[in-house]
Amino acid sequence: MIKLYGFPVSDYYNMVKVALLEKGFQFEEVMVRPGADPAFLAKSPMGKIPCLEVAEGFITETNVILEFIEDSSSDHPLLPADSFQRAKVRELMKSAELYLELVARQLFGGVFFGAPLSDELKQSVGAQLDKGVAALNKLLKFKPYAAGTELTYADIVLYYSATLGGMAVERALGRKLADEIPGLAAWLALMDRNAAVQKANRDRDAALKAMMAG
8 A cells, every 4th residue: 555654734745636536546644743753764765745656665756756656656647748738737846846836835934934035035935926926837738737628736735835825925015926927827727626726625624623622
């Protein structure tokens, strides 16, 4: 049985979880927080989540796990057959991570955990976001999915980059990604109807509620 290690509040964990669900894999979820626990470091050398356990051993880093998932089953492909189109999906995945998720993540401490948000940080993130949004607008198709007519890994990565990241950007900077990325609002509504996304989000919300209560 495949085991997915991590925590449902993590966007990267949910990217892998949705991919496993979409591909029809049977898997067990093992709740663990990132950190330096020696037992977990034996599985994930940097103590990062998600971590995937398969018969052969352990795999870390979200993009690597997603590639492994795709290579492990030809059922319900989430990458195009054409090599150029596969590269374009990967380009969009990486762009969403580098120029949206990681940019917005700089605001998470202030928005979600009460850390100070300096004007300098806000200005820096705003400038980075300007460039990132401009780049994404050149790559996104929304026909109706991010990379074209079929759901791909680009949709999964972008969804979990744009939702929590978008919330942080709106709260800290007063900017709505849907106002700056044409087609984003309709695409988010489409993704919200996806059964795998709904399952992951229900589990995320329950875990977040429990975390806040504790």
